[in-house]
Amino acid sequence: MDWMVASPPNTAALRRSKQWWERRWFVALVILLTTVPLLYPPVPPLVDLLGHMGRYRVALDLQDSASLQRFYAFQWKIVGNLGVDLLVVPLAKLIGLEAATKLIVIAIPPLTAGGMLWAAREVHYRLPPTALFALPFVYGHHFLFGFVNFALSMAFAFVAFGLWLRLGRLGKTRLRAALFVPISILVWLTHAFGWGMLGLLAFASETVRQHDKGKGWLMSAPHAAFECLSLAPPVLLMIAWRESSGGNTVDWFNWEIKWRWITMALRDRWRTFDLASVAVTGGVFLLALIHPRLTLSRMLFFTLLVLSIAFAILPRIIFGSAYADMRLVPYLWAVAMLAIRFREKTDLRLARMLAVAALAFFLVRIGANTWSLALAAHEQRQLLTALDRMPQGARVASLVGISCRERSWPMWRNSHLGGLVVVRKQGFSNDHWDVPGAKLLTVTYGDAGLFRYDPSNLVRDPACRLGSAHPIGPMLRLLPADAFDYLWLVDPPAYDPALVAGYQKVWAGPNGSALYRLPGADANNAS
Structure with a gap:
């Protein structure tokens, strides 16, 4: 050549x-x-960014926020991931x-x-x-x-x-x-x-x-x-x-x-x-x-x-x-x-x-x-009206449906929408990451159990075999309702309505999205 x-x-x-x-x-x-x-x-409707923004809020306000202190710890470290x-x-x-x-x-x-x-x-x-x-x-x-x-x-x-x-x-x-x-x-x-x-x-x-x-x-x-x-x-x-x-x-x-x-x-x-x-x-x-x-x-x-x-x-x-x-x-x-x-x-x-x-x-x-x-931002603006029904410090379990059609080409832009619960309400969201050696934020809210970290926020249809998400039915059954104030379903796949029969729907959004107030909600968190 x-x-x-x-x-x-x-x-x-x-x-x-x-x-x-x-x-x-x-x-x-x-x-x-x-x-x-x-x-x-x-x-910016970038998939993981909304989850990262939750971490930024904790870094900013943890010292002065009793709500955030209930759920998180934060420690700055010299790691190759701080930009x-x-x-x-x-x-x-x-x-x-x-x-x-x-x-x-x-x-x-x-x-x-x-x-x-x-x-x-x-x-x-x-x-x-x-x-x-x-x-x-x-x-x-x-x-x-x-x-x-x-x-x-x-x-x-x-x-x-x-x-x-x-x-x-x-x-x-x-x-x-x-x-x-x-x-x-x-x-x-x-x-x-x-x-x-x-x-x-x-x-x-x-x-x-x-x-x-x-x-x-x-x-x-x-x-x-x-x-x-x-x-x-x-x-x-x-x-x-x-x-x-x-x-x-x-x-x-x-x-x-x-x-x-x-x-x-x-x-x-x-x-x-x-x-x-x-x-x-x-x-x-x-x-x-x-x-x-x-x-x-x-x-x-x-x-x-x-x-x-x-x-x-x-x-x-x-x-x-x-x-x-x-x-x-x-x-x-x-x-x-x-x-x-x-x-x-x-x-x-x-x-x-x-x-x-x-x-x-x-x-x-x-x-x-x-x-x-722009399409993603418009959709998220509609979904985020659910936050208007949540009080400050709300404990929210988000379950976001992930499409499985041929691994679904469109980006999963709503995967970490729950991060804005932390950003805007200083509450708890179950979509933070637990990556050894690379995390500054630690979830200390043990009552959340399996719903402490990502990917507990991702759910799928039972017929789907996408490894990064869980079937929606078992996740609804396993949810520790007394540990959360709200269940936020975003673009959920089909599920048995009996699994949410005891919850109070307080908001409905596009594509079957819904916000439920759970029976175990704190009295001071009542909406």
């Missing part, structure tokens, strides 16, 4: 006037457009928790997009017309699932990668080494996966840079590893973290699941549309491989190869944290798109066609994400 041979940038091409997709105003506009899907929803938590506490004291959360989350897509475009600019010496094909992946499966600490760390990683490339290109490696000691710690504290991603990006790019300096492929890797030592300090934090905690690491080399993650990289709401979108980017990458005028950047191709190996090796669950390998996939696709370039001389006609196609793809995906999140 001739693109594996080093070739300097075409200086004549670099001197020509910039095309419209390279103009600063256009790049700034595109980056700002990535915020549009999150502008309308009052609370939004650290930012939201001081900001929430200024503008409120929900506004602070929205502001931080809305910053993640433009930060990620800006980092990606900066890295592409440093690698190609100008912005390639295909770069916009990468940007819809900022709203990938991982982000819509609500992995906000992870997504923020990846945003930081790509911005840091752009800086790493620039300082390397300018030969300022000593300055780079000094800067990336604190940068690496910051990214690790945000989320350890982002730090790992930054290390892979830096190592892969540095290996190619060392090769281009004449060291040969065999010696380039150890030299690159030496240059990346400034990224190593978080290793000590990682060792200390893991020694004080547990968590299983399981489900290695599950190729069926891994292929599913590849196809689900843009999973949102509409299966055919989302799959077709991934297919479009696959077609663009194939075009780059076979078209005589197109090729791939050696630096980003090698980066893609390293990331692909990491994806193949990663298990599904690391230290008790699920979807570890899935989180990497949208960035694999993004790097593949960013790697595309022209060979020797840019074909302006082809470049303009690709730029228009990339812009159209970007706008269609952003438009679809905007519509999808």
